[in-house]
Amino acid sequence: MQTVPEEPAVAGPQTDVMVPAAYRVESVVRETKDTFTLGMKPEDGGARTGFAPGQFSMLYVFGVGELPISISGDPEEPGRLVYTVRSVGPATKALVSSKPGDAVGVRGPFGTSWPLEAARGRDVLIVAGGIGLAPLRPVIYHVLRHRDDYVRLIVLYGARSPGDRLFRKELEAWNRLPDTHVLSTVDYGGATWRGRVGVVTTLFRYVRLHPDRTVAMICGPEIMMRYVIGELENNRGVPASNIYLSMERNMKCAVGFCGHCQFGPHFICKDGPVFPYDRLRNLMGQHEL
Amino acid sequence: METLERILTEHAFFEGLEPEYLKIVTGCASNVRFAPGAYIFREGEEANQFYLLRQGKVAIEIFAPQSPPIIVDTVEKDEILGWSWLVSPYHWRFDARAVEMTRAIALDGKCLREKCEANPGLGYALLKRLVQLIDQRLQATRLQLLDVYANRT
Numbered sequence: 387m388q389t390v391p392e393e394p395a396v397a398g399p400q401t402d403v404m405v406p407a408a409y410r411v412e413s414v415v416r417e418t419k420d421t422f423t424l425g426m427k428p429e430d431g432g433a434r435t436g437f438a439p440g441q442f443s444m445l446y447v448f449g450v451g452e453l454p455i456s457i458s459g460d461p462e463e464p465g466r467l468v469y470t471v472r473s474v475g476p477a478t479k480a481l482v483s484s485k486p487g488d489a490v491g492v493r494g495p496f497g498t499s500w501p502l503e504a505a506r507g508r509d510v511l512i513v514a515g516g517i518g519l520a521p522l523r524p525v526i527y528h529v530l531r532h533r534d535d536y537v538r539l540i541v542l543y544g545a546r547s548p549g550d551r552l553f554r555k556e557l558e559a560w561n562r563l564p565d566t567h568v569l570s571t572v573d574y575g576g577a578t579w580r581g582r583v584g585v586v587t588t589l590f591r592y593v594r595l596h597p598d599r600t601v602a603m604i605c606g607p608e609i610m611m612r613y614v615i616g617e618l619e620n621n622r623g624v625p626a627s628n629i630y631l632s633m634e635r636n637m638k639c640a641v642g643f644c645g646h647c648q649f650g651p652h653f654i655c656k657d658g659p660v661f662p663y664d665r666l667r668n669l670m671g672q673h674e675l
Numbered sequence: 676m677e678t679l680e681r682i683l684t685e686h687a688f689f690e691g692l693e694p695e696y697l698k699i700v701t702g703c704a705s706n707v708r709f710a711p712g713a714y715i716f717r718e719g720e721e722a723n724q725f726y727l728l729r730q731g732k733v734a735i736e737i738f739a740p741q742s743p744p745i746i747v748d749t750v751e752k753d754e755i756l757g758w759s760w761l762v763s764p765y766h767w768r769f770d771a772r773a774v775e776m777t778r779a780i781a782l783d784g785k786c787l788r789e790k791c792e793a794n795p796g797l798g799y800a801l802l803k804r805l806v807q808l809i810d811q812r813l814q815a816t817r818l819q820l821l822d823v824y825a826n827r828t
Contacts, residue, residue, distance in 0.1 A: 420826065474826055516824035546824035573819050575734075577743030580774055583734065584748050585818040591754065607823040613814070 403641050406446045406491025411484045412466065417552050421472045421517060422482040423458065426490060427465060435467050438499030439524030440632060440660040444640050445469065446491030447484075451477035454637040454655070456521035457495060461528055467492065470520035470552065496640040498660045500525050501630055505601040509538040511624075513614050515586050515606025519543055519552050521632050521659075522605050526560065533565075540593055543570040544586025544610070548579050567593065586610060587617045597623035603660075605632040612670060615663060629663035649675055679704045679780060686727060688755055688804055696797045699790050703783040709733075709773035715756070716767045722759035723785040728752055731777030736770045744770065747819075748812070758805050760784025761791075 413425035428435060437443075437457050446452040459468025473482045484490065502525065510529055512522050529539050541560065545551040551570060561568035569589045571582035582589070586606070602618055604611050611631050618624040635647035635654040642656035650669040652658060669675055680701045683689050689697060707726070709715055715726065718738060726733075732751050736744035747769065750756050759767050761784065791798030 472826070544824075546822070550824065571749075573822065573824065575746040575749075577746075579746065580732075582732075582749045582751075583746045585815050587818065588748075588815050592751065609821055610818070610823050613818050 403493060403496075404639070406444070406452075406493045409467070409490050409492045411486055411488045411490060413486060414482075414484060417470065418550050420474075420482075421470060421550075421552065423468060423470045424481070424484060424490075425459070426467050426469070426492065428492075429489070431465075435465055437461055437467070437495040437524075439502065439528055440499040440521055441495035441497050442521070442637075442640075442659060443467065443469070443492050443494035443496065444637075445481060446493070447477050447480045448489065448491065450480040452491070452493075452638075453477045453481070454496075454640060455481075456632075456659075458520035458523045459527075460531075461524045462531060470517065470523075472517050494640060496655055498658055500603050500632075500660050501601060501662070502528055505603075506535045507599075508536065509540060509596060509600045510536050511595065511600050511602040512539070512541045513543075513586060513602060513604045513606070514541070515544045515610040516546065516550070517552065518604075518606035518610075518632070522603060523553065523556075525603060530560070530563070530566075537565065537599065539563075539566045540595075541566075541568040542586055542589040542593070543568070544589070544606070545570070545572050547572050547574045548576060548581065569593065585613070587613050590617050590622065595622050595624065597625065597628075600624050600628060602629045603631075604629065608634070608670075615670075626664040626667060627662065630660055631663055631666070632659045633661060633666070634659065679706070682729070682780060683727070686753065688727065688808075692800055693796075696794075696800055699794075699797060700782065700787065700801075703786045703790075704780050705783075707779050707781045709777045709779070711773055711775055711777075713773045715771040715773060715777075717770045718767055720767050722757065722765045722767045723783065724781050725755065725757035725760050725784050726779040726781055728754050728756060729778045729780060731779075732774040733777055734772045734774050736772055738770060744772075748815070749774065755805075755808055757784075758809060761788065761802065761805055 408429040409426040410429055411424055412427050415423040417423055439461055442454050442456045444452050445455050455469045458470040471478055471481050473479045514522050529536050557568050560566050571584050571589055575583040604614050633654050637655045638644045638646040640655045642653040647654040734746045735748040736746050739745055
């Protein structure tokens, strides 16, 4: 009798990507009144924790729901994943309420990454708004670890108010490093605030860019990114091919099956979230998208 | 020591200005200094000057009754402070307070207004520059009003 050989077990993405791996919350740091940074370790110690800056995971809060969260930690710190989460709904609220030792399901990492190779030998310009600094923090860690591979590191950061600024101590520390310029501003300053007031685009007044050797990486609310792109392209002469941005849509499956995050011909989860701007230029102005 | 004329010539705001116009502008310029906390001007006062900041930081504020003033913008080194001197009825619309020790070149707006009336070429050259500044601030204010970082849920 001829036997039909058993199909080999497939351990590739087609079967595994939908199954969360068990992680335990290791640390919870309050960044602002509604934003927390959570460190997590795989429960079995063996799951993959490597990622490329810009990628995201699907975090499953058992019994509540699953949500896409960008990885905000150091890509070269082994055995640990770090996420910065803003409490805006039931799942994020449950996530930021986690205590060390709580279990969380993790799928991923997913998506495209920031263009660290393309940026080698150039100035890295980071423009972040609000929690958009979180997906860009791994880029900063990478550039600082490989400082000789890049020229200047410029970070322009806008937040809603002084109390809403993320990673404040790190921003100050980075600004003290050579060839590293960190400028931050807030949309609304209180009476005691002595820093800058104004939207993130106003920070361009204080930096002199070399357009052809600048690679810009932008993350924040889409309207903010449109204004930043306008400033870079129209007023600073940075070519569209040197501008990258991280897009956000309603990501569910994270692997381009469900279509929830479709943006024109792209699936943000699979083709993004990081895109070269010249691929999105004709889509970003379309009202229907 | 840097002369006022050289500083103004090299400043982006006056870039490309005809030398004869620059001479007129320089004739209306003087060095000023403001201690931290000092008000450079207040809302409602006559706007007879504008400033080119050389050092320090200035908060542009709006007075709010029974609460601290609200800072709407800050300006720093190499930026221009004030355009009400060229917009009738020539009264300041905001307060301006030095946040840090601030050095600036003050330009006599009243004097320049008269010279602009007499010399439309100078008036147009200055107005073109100020309109660009006003446009930048308007765009920034629109983005600020959108409150894009607010929690919308």
